[in-house]
Amino acid sequence: MSAEERTTDEVPEWKQREVDELVDLLEAHDSVGVVNVTGIPSKQLQDMRRGLHGQAALRMSRNTLLVRALEEVDDGLEDLTQYIEGEVGLVATNDNPFGLFQQLEASKTPAPINAGEVAPNDIVVPEGDTGIDPGPFVGELQTIGANARIQEGSIQVLEDSVVTEEGEVVSDDVANVLSELGIEPKEVGLDLRGVYSEGVLFTPDELEIDVEEYRADIKSAAASARNLSVNAAYPTEQTAPALISKAQGEAKSLGLQAAVESPDLADDLVSKADAQVRALAAQIDDEEALPEELQD
Amino acid sequence: MEYVYAALILNESGEELNEENITGVLEAAGxxxxxxxxxxxxAALEDVDIEEAVEQAAAAPAAAPAASG
Amino acid sequence: MEYVYAALILNESGEELNEENITGVLEAAGxxxxxxxxxxxxAALEDVDIEEAVEQAAAAPAAAPAASG
Amino acid sequence: MEYVYAALILNESGEELNEENITGVLEAAGxxxxxxxxxxxxAALEDVDIEEAVEQAAAAPAAAPAASG
Amino acid sequence: MEYVYAALILNESGEELNEENITGVLEAAGxxxxxxxxxxxxAALEDVDIEEAVEQAAAAPAAAPAASG
Amino acid sequence: MEYVYAALILNESGEELNEENITGVLEAAGxxxxxxxxxxxxAALEDVDIEEAVEQAAAAPAAAPAASG
Amino acid sequence: MEYVYAALILNESGEELNEENITGVLEAAGxxxxxxxxxxxxAALEDVDIEEAVEQAAAAPAAAPAASG
Known part of the structure; x- marks a missing residue:
């Protein structure tokens, strides 16, 4: 560490120490991310820190110090300073950034939403029995746009009802109803704003991997290669049987179409003739003209 | 089915599909x-499109013999 | 297919499936x-059990409409 | 089926589909x-569009459970 | 496909499936x-059981020629 | 798809499926x-059984939409 | 199949499908x-419309494990 040389007088020693610690942390890990921690209660934050233990380290500090540390490490990490705004923290891991993203997503927990907050997604009051006795609450539900009715002695919601759309501000009425029903529409957790990993800066949308899609791509790629190999008649170990089969099918198709008198085709030619004669007989609606075996 | 086969042969040879010809083919076959x-x-075949009927049969492959010999 | 049809008529009439008979049927059809x-x-039909081949055809699901070319 | 394969090779090479050529190919194969x-x-191939017949094979993807005996 | 056809002819004639024989068949076809x-x-056919591949193809329904000949 | 093809080549060659190797293959292809x-x-392929996916593709006759000519 | 994959990468990258490029891709993959x-x-790809060939489903013959007796 170069702490001894860096005795800049304007920086209090404790700050420099904290920056040095941050720098150590950053330098010791392959991937560093900036996470938004706005609105996460400290208890939950501690749980999350514990949950990440061993896989990723979460560090909070003053934003100015975070920026200073990122700049001090340089090496590309300074690109992350654009995300240092509001209540944020740094996560550092040796896992790849995709794994980090998955971990953080998995650690998110539902939380109630307050009046005045912006809905992060469509807020839905689900269809079903609310379990609440008949009373004014049915009116409250109706007021916020839920299709509710008293039925069989309790208040029931007849269909999934969107009460606040994504991006809209949650009203007092909605917040009250949600709280009464125990609906927690928010997902609270560490929100990755960006990750820097081994020279590449990733945004969250780049980090969300759909493994199924990759699996499908592999299949599709394999099928394409197979098709090309067979259709271009470029034999490989895997496609040689398919090529033989194709050649055989072509010969058979030609042989049948031309009615080539070959022992290999005799069975099929007889079958074909029989199918044809039956097809023609099926068009004949005069009983008397039909062969005995086809008459009723 | 031999009567219908006779009609199919005449259809391919291009000869007229009349009583005389059908009778001739069948008699030749004993x-x-x-x-x-x-x-x-x-009479019945007068209104039938033989080509079409035959094509439809050909389109349905003589499906998968269960036990090839 | 007319050659095959001719053979099948002979098969139904019970006449022998030989060159002479097939030729006779076909010539009668012009x-x-x-x-x-x-x-x-x-030669090709020598080892074929026609009855069996026909039965297999009959067992096959009848006819998908032809997308004729 | 070797005779038909021979015809298919000649069709691809563009050589004429005549007796001599077919015989040559088959003899070369022993x-x-x-x-x-x-x-x-x-004679059978005279009026047949080979390309078309081959393409039709491709259109019907082979796939049937084999219970060969 | 001519290379594959050639291999299949050799398979039927019982001749060895080697470079020389395949080349011979193809050259005979021009x-x-x-x-x-x-x-x-x-190389690709080295580990392939041709008989088996052929049988599987044969078990599949004959690919439906739609257009009449 | 070129990234996936690169992964499949490495899968067959037995080389490790890592960033360096994939990048190398792709760069060689321009x-x-x-x-x-x-x-x-x-990262994604860590959770995919490539062999299995490839085999499945081979078993199901190509998912690729057929644009027949 | 690695050779085919290499061709497919080149096809996507737009580089020429020649021996040098294919060899380069494969060597990069070890x-x-x-x-x-x-x-x-x-040679096989010379006259092939790769896009079309890729899309056209090749029959999966291996689909039917024959219980051959």
């Missing part, structure tokens, strides 16, 4: 021909 | 018979 | 060639 | 043979 | 490689 | 390249 059936067949 | 095809057909 | 089958093949 | 393709084919 | 895509591919 | 297979591939 069939003891019933005149009324020939008549009925000729 | 077909310009190729001796080689008749020979080849007789 | 086949004991029967003249009548060659003749029959040439 | 094909301008590419040595590398012959090599690639022989 | 692809302007995006590092983030390579990283994502490597 | 494949012990066989010249004849590369040559054969280039």
């Amino acid at each position: 069939v003891d021909v019933e005149e009324s059936r020939v008549k009925a067949l000729v | 077909v310009d018979v190729e001796e080689s095809r008749v020979k080849a057909l007789v | 086949v004991d060639v029967e003249e009548s089958r060659v003749k029959a093949l040439v | 094909v301008d043979v590419e040595e590398s393709r012959v090599k690639a084919l022989v | 692809v302007d490689v995006e590092e983030s895509r390579v990283k994502a591919l490597v | 494949v012990d390249v066989e010249e004849s297979r590369v040559k054969a591939l280039v």
Whole structure:
């Protein structure tokens, strides 16, 4: 560490120490991310820190110090300073950034939403029995746009009802109803704003991997290669049987179409003739003209 | 089914599909021909598109023999 | 297919499936018979159990409409 | 099926589909060639559009459970 | 496909499936043979049970020629 | 798809499926490689059984939509 | 299949599908390249519309495990 040389007088020693610690942390890990921690209660934050233990380290500090540390490490990490705004923290891991993203997503927990907050997604009051006795609450539900009715002695919601759309501000009425029903529409957790990993800066949308899609791509790629190999008649170990089969099918198709008198085709030619004669007989609606075996 | 086969042969040879020709083919094959059936067949086929009927049969492959010999 | 049809008529009439008979049926239908095809057909059918082949065809699901070309 | 394969090779090479060529291909493969089958093949293929027949094979993807005996 | 056809003829005639024989068949058909393709084919077929592949193809329904000949 | 093809080549050659190797294959093919895509591919394939996916593709006759000519 | 994958990468990157490029891609993947297979591939693809060939489903013959007796 170069702490001894860096005795800049304007920086209090404790700050420099904290920056040095941050720098150590950053330098010791392959991937560093900036996470938004706005609105996460400290208890939950501690749980999350514990949950990440061993896989990723979460560090909070003053934003100015975070920026200073990122700049001090340089090496590309300074690109992350654009995300240092509001209540944020740094996560550092040796896992790849995709794994980090998955971990953080998995650690998110539902939380109630307050009046005045912006809905992060469509807020839905689900269809079903609310379990609440008949009373004014049915009116409250109706007021916020839920299709509710008293039925069989309790208040029931007849269909999934969107009460606040994504991006809209949650009203007092909605917040009250949600709280009464125990609906927690928010997902609270560490929100990755960006990750820097081994020279590449990733945004969250780049980090969300759909493994199924990759699996499908592999299949599709394999099928394409197979098709090309067979259709271009470029034999490989895997496609040689398919090529033989194709050649055989072509010969058979030609042989049948031309009615080539070959022992290999005799069975099929007889079958074909029989199918044809039956097809023609099926068009004949005069009983008397039909062969005995086809008459009723 | 021999009567219908006779019609199919005539259809391919391009000869007219009439009683005389059908009877001729069948007799050449040693069939003891019933005149009324020939008549009925000729009448019945008058309104049938033989090509089409045959093509449809060909389109349905002689499906998968269960036990090839 | 006319050669095959001719063979099948003979099969139904019970006449022997030989070159002479096939040729006779085809000629009666006005077909310009190729001796080689008749020979080849007789040879090809030698080991075929026609009844069985026909049954298999009958067992096959009837007919998908032809997307004729 | 070797006769038909021979025809298919000639079709791809662009050589004429005649008896001599088919016989040549088969003999090169060590086949004991029967003249009548060659003749029959040439006659059978005379009016057939080989390209089309081959393409139709491709259209019907082979797939059936085999219970070969 | 001519290379594959050639291999199948050899398979039927019982001759060895080697480069020389495949080349011979193709040349007899007037094909301008590419040595590398012959090599690639022989290599690909080395571990393939041709009989089995052929049987599987045969078990599949005959591919439906739609258009009449 | 070129990234996936690169992974499949490595899978067959037995080389490790890592960023360096994928990048190397793609660059050899003149692809302007995006590092983030390579990283994502490597991460995603950690959870994919490539052999299995390839076998499934072979068993099901190609998912690829047929644009027949 | 690695040779085919290599061709597909080149097809996507827009680089020329020649022996040098295919060899380069394969070598980058640690494949012990066989010249004849590369040559054969280039020759096979010469007259092929790759886009079309890729899309056209090849029949899966292996689909039916034959319970051959």
